[in-house]
Amino acid sequence: MADEDDIILSELDDEELVQQMHDDLYDGLKEEIEEAVNILIARGWTPYDVLTKALVAGMTVVGNDFRDGILFVPEVLLAANAMKGGMAILKPLLAETGAPRMGKMVIGTVKGDIHDIGKNLVAMMMEGAGFEVVDIGINNPVENYLEALDREGADILGMSALLTTTMPYMKVVIDTMKEKGIRDNYIVLVGGAPLNEEFGKAIGADAYCRDAAVTVEMAKAMVARKHNQMGA
Amino acid sequence: MTNTLSRLLKSRDWLLADGATGTNLFNMGLSSGEPPEMWNVEHPDRIAKLYGFAVEAGSDLFLTNSFGGNAARLKLHNAQGRVRELNRIAAEIGRNVADKAGRPVAVCGSVGPTGEIFAPMGTLTHELAVEIFHEQAEGLKEGGADVLWVETISAPEEYKAAAEAARLAGMDWCGTMSFDTAGRTMMGVTSAQMSALVEKLPNPPLAFGANCGVGAADLMRTLMGFVATGTERPLIAKGNAGIPKYHDGHIHYDGTPELMGDYACLARDAGATIIGGCCGTMPVHLKAMHEALSTRPRGPRPSLEEITAKLGAFSSASDGTGDDDGAGRERRGRRRG
Numbered sequence: 001m002a003d004e005d006d007i008i009l010s011e012l013d014d015e016e017l018v019q020q021m022h023d024d025l026y027d028g029l030k031e032e033i034e035e036a037v038n039i040l041i042a043r044g045w046t047p048y049d050v051l052t053k054a055l056v057a058g059m060t061v062v063g064n065d066f067r068d069g070i071l072f073v074p075e076v077l078l079a080a081n082a083m084k085g086g087m088a089i090l091k092p093l094l095a096e097t098g099a100p101r102m103g104k105m106v107i108g109t110v111k112g113d114i115h116d117i118g119k120n121l122v123a124m125m126m127e128g129a130g131f132e133v134v135d136i137g138i139n140n141p142v143e144n145y146l147e148a149l150d151r152e153g154a155d156i157l158g159m160s161a162l163l164t165t166t167m168p169y170m171k172v173v174i175d176t177m178k179e180k181g182i183r184d185n186y187i188v189l190v191g192g193a194p195l196n197e198e199f200g201k202a203i204g205a206d207a208y209c210r211d212a213a214v215t216v217e218m219a220k221a222m223v224a225r226k227h228n229q230m231g232a
Numbered sequence: 233m234t235n236t237l238s239r240l241l242k243s244r245d246w247l248l249a250d251g252a253t254g255t256n257l258f259n260m261g262l263s264s265g266e267p268p269e270m271w272n273v274e275h276p277d278r279i280a281k282l283y284g285f286a287v288e289a290g291s292d293l294f295l296t297n298s299f300g301g302n303a304a305r306l307k308l309h310n311a312q313g314r315v316r317e318l319n320r321i322a323a324e325i326g327r328n329v330a331d332k333a334g335r336p337v338a339v340c341g342s343v344g345p346t347g348e349i350f351a352p353m354g355t356l357t358h359e360l361a362v363e364i365f366h367e368q369a370e371g372l373k374e375g376g377a378d379v380l381w382v383e384t385i386s387a388p389e390e391y392k393a394a395a396e397a398a399r400l401a402g403m404d405w406c407g408t409m410s411f412d413t414a415g416r417t418m419m420g421v422t423s424a425q426m427s428a429l430v431e432k433l434p435n436p437p438l439a440f441g442a443n444c445g446v447g448a449a450d451l452m453r454t455l456m457g458f459v460a461t462g463t464e465r466p467l468i469a470k471g472n473a474g475i476p477k478y479h480d481g482h483i484h485y486d487g488t489p490e491l492m493g494d495y496a497c498l499a500r501d502a503g504a505t506i507i508g509g510c511c512g513t514m515p516v517h518l519k520a521m522h523e524a525l526s527t528r529p530r531g532p533r534p535s536l537e538e539i540t541a542k543l544g545a546f547s548s549a550s551d552g553t554g555d556d557d558g559a560g561r562e563r564r565g566r567r568r569g
Contacts, residue, residue, distance in 0.1 A: 069548070072413070072420025077353035112265035114300075114308050117347055117418075124353075138308060139265050164476045164485075164511075165258050166265070193412065194476040211413075 009036050014043065018054050025058035026065075028078025030085040037086040047090045048099035055086050056102075056130050063125065063213040073121060076212070080128030087130065102129070103223040106148045107158035108136035110169040115162035118192060118212075122158060125212035131156075131219060142176045149186060155226070156219055159205075161192040171203035178204070187222045189215055235378040235404055236330075237338035238438060240292055241466055246500050246525055249470055249508025250286035250294040251518045253342070255485075257282060257297070259514075267309050269301045272321040279322070283329040285515040290522035291508070293338035294330075295381050298322040302368045304346035304356075316371040323375025340381035340406065341372030343394060350389045358393055365397030373401050382407035383443050383470070386417035388429055399435045406506070408443040408468050411454045415551020422552040423457025430465065441468030444510045447475045448487060448495040449543040450551075452502060453536060457553045459503040466505035471495060473512035474544075485512025492517040493524035494542045501531045 009032065012020060017036055024032040033055075040050045062079045065071040071079075094101075105126055109119050116138050123133045134152050136144055149157060161167040170190050177183040183204075190200050191209040200208030206222060209215035240247055257268050260278050272279055279297050286294040301319045303312040311318070319341070326339040346364055348356040369380055380403050382394040391407060398405035409417050409426055416422050421429075423442070430440045442454045451471035458467050474487025487495075492509060499507045507525065509517055540546060 069414040069416075069550075069552070072416065073418055074353070074420060077349070081353055112263065114265060114267070114305070115347070117349070120349070163254070165254075 010039050014040070014045075018057075021054045022058035022061060025055065025079050025082050026062055028075065028082045030082040033082045033086045034089060037089050041089070041093065046099070047093035047097055050086075051090055051094065051099070051102075051130050055083055055090075059083055059128050059130075059216075063129070063216050067211065067213040067217075077121075077124060080124045083128040083130075087127070102131045103155040103219065104132040104134065104152055105156040105158050105219065106134045106136060106145065106152055106154040107160070108140040108145060108148075109138040109160045109162075110166050110173065111139055111141045112169060113161045113163050113166035114138045115160075115192075118162060119158075119160040122160065122191065122209075122212045122215050125216050126158075126219065129216045129220070131216075142173045145173050146176070146180070146182075149182075154186065155223060156187045156189060158189050158191070158215070160190070161195065164194045167192060167195055167199065168203075170205065174204045187219070187226065189218055189222075191215060235338070236336050237293060237340065237379050237406070238404060240336055240338060241438065241505065244292070245505065247292040247506045248290055248496075248518070248522050248525060249340075249468070249506050250291045251289075251509035251513030251515070252473070252511050253282065253295065253297060253299060255512050256285060256514065267300055267306065267311065268297055269299075269306070269318045269322065270309075270311070272297055272318050272325065276321070276325050279325050280329055283326050286518065287329060287333045287337055289515050289518035290526075291337070291518060293340050293378075293506070294326065295340050295342040295383070296322040296326045296372065296375075296377060297342070298368065298372060299342045299344035299383070301371070302343070302346055302364050304348050304364055305344070315367050316374070319368050319371025320375035323372045323377040327376035338378045339376065340379050341369070341375075341377030341403075343368055343372075343380055343382045343397075344384050345386065345390055350387055356390075358389060358396075361390060361393035362396045362400070365394045366400045369397050369401035369403060373403055377403075379403060379438065380405040382437075384408070384410045386410055386412075386421070387419045388421055388425075391426075391429065392433065395433045395435055395437070405435075405437050406439045406468060407437045408441045408470060410444040411442050411450065411551070412445045414548035415450065415453060415457075415546075415553075423454045424461050424553045427458050427461035427463050431463070436465065439466035439468050439506055441470070441504065441506070443468070443470035444472055446547045447472060447544060448491065449539055449545065450547050452495070452498055452534075452539045452543060453546055453551050455499060455502050455504055456536065456539075457551060459533070460553070467503055468506040468508075469499040469502075469504040470506075470508040470510045471499075472510045473514070473517050476512065487512060487517070489517045489520035491543060493520040496521035497524050497528050497531070498534050498539060498542060500525060502533055
């Protein structure tokens with residue numbers, strides 16, 4: 001594919017390369033993202049800087065355009081896939097260098113609900129934004145959530161429901177967390193077609209997330225706030 | 233090819249479809265998480281009662297209890313080996329109810345989405361999707377369904393696969409998509425794009441349109457989008473009875489029977505031929521829709537303003553068609569290459 005006017009990634013300076021990576025993420029070009037991640041690492045960038053300045057910043061544009069109805073699910077999935085390619089390279093390096101983590105999310109559809117496409121989209125977008133995601137699948141009773149949160153040392157709990165009959169179960173999970181005195185250890189995000197902000201507040205979630213892009217934004221903002229509180 | 237639905241479409245200028253399946257079954261005691269299709273075998277009496285709700289309310293057709301009856305969905309309950317059986321029985325029960333109605337009522341074999349995402353992001357391929365839908369179609373055909381009724385689809389690839397499955401099964405079909413994301417389907421399809429997609433199929437549906445989505449107002453806007461493409465094909469409008477609201481631990485849809493009656497007439501005046509409800513549409517709503525369609529004279533095609541005045545506001549400013557069909561900004565594309 002060496003057209004004459006092809007851009008050679010390795011010939012771009014850092015700033016141009018990062019801009020190009022944002023474009024390539026937007027267009028879902030996985031191989032180009034992988035190549036560019038390797039170039040930045042070879043130039044001595046820290047894995048954390050590659051993650052935040054190149055990948056996460058690029059995915060933020062994708063997320064915003066999804067939120068604004070400019071991009072739709074297929075394009076977003078391709079972008080997330082490209083991001084994932086870059087992440088696969090960075091993950092071991094991030095662990096080695098002890099870089100700060102974006103955060104870890106346990107996500108699942110609540111008991112009684114077998115719809116999973118929305119949850120899967122959120123999981124992909126969250127991974128795309130650099131979070132670690134543990135997907136516990138569909139039809140989860142409260143015990144599954146609690147066990148996974150504890151086992152994984154998670155920061156965020158994500159619950160999804162597509163049915164009006166199953167969304168009240170989210171309250172059961174949150175109430176159980178309160179009883180056990182662990183509610184405040186986690187950020188609880190809820191989503192699903194029949195939900196709304198009012199419902200999220202009524203059941204005691206930290207936030208209702210209208211779509212996958214909003215979930216990522218909420219998660220970033222809330223994790224940052226939590227870190228600040230811990231630092232204070 | 234003659235079937236009850238084709239004959240009805242020839243002789244009538246509007247047909248009343250049915251209402252909600254899930255909402256009604258939950259009211260009869262289905263616990264959430266349980267696949268409704270199991271009730272075809274475990275509680276055939278309740279499924280017959282569900283179909284009977286529609287017939288008694290005056291519906292000209294009803295959908296079988298087989299929405300999630302494909303191998304991909306049933307696999308979540310380890311029942312992927314029962315596709316043929318569960319679909320056959322769903323249609324058989326329907327055949328019985330329809331044949332006793334004393335007037336022509338079409339049994340429409342419901343085919344819902346696989347819930348899988350297509351490759352390259354997901355694992356679903358065209359071949360696999362066709363196979364999944366075809367297996368279900370054969371069961372519905374065996375049980376005596378008049379037509380296949382593909383619904384709540386969001387990916388164009390999945391719609392095409394369902395069409396091919398109908399062709400393989402030798403059945404006429406209808407197919408609706410769910411427009412729930414700023415007037416588009418979750419996968420970004422606009423009403424205009426669906427109209428174009430339908431006409432490109434080697435075996436286009438008897439009728440196409442929209443179901444579920446957000447509220448009745450949004451569904452009307454989508455319907456107007458189909459009409460604006462100049463399609464000659466009968467259009468289907470199956471909207472939810474309003475929007476679900478949470479009150480003191482209970483959920484109810486805020487659409488009243490009166491509102492659904494208004495919606496039914498607006499849909500007819502806008503150009504829909506097959507009009508029904510979706511989530512939250514109970515027998516009382518269907519009766520109001522039947523009453524309204526039977527008694528109110530046809531009116532001029534409504535404007536978007538009249539729709540919002542009667543049914544409430546749209547959930548998004550635009551639906552991606554008309555003057556602002558271009559995305560807000562061009563994809564930037566690759567600078568290299």
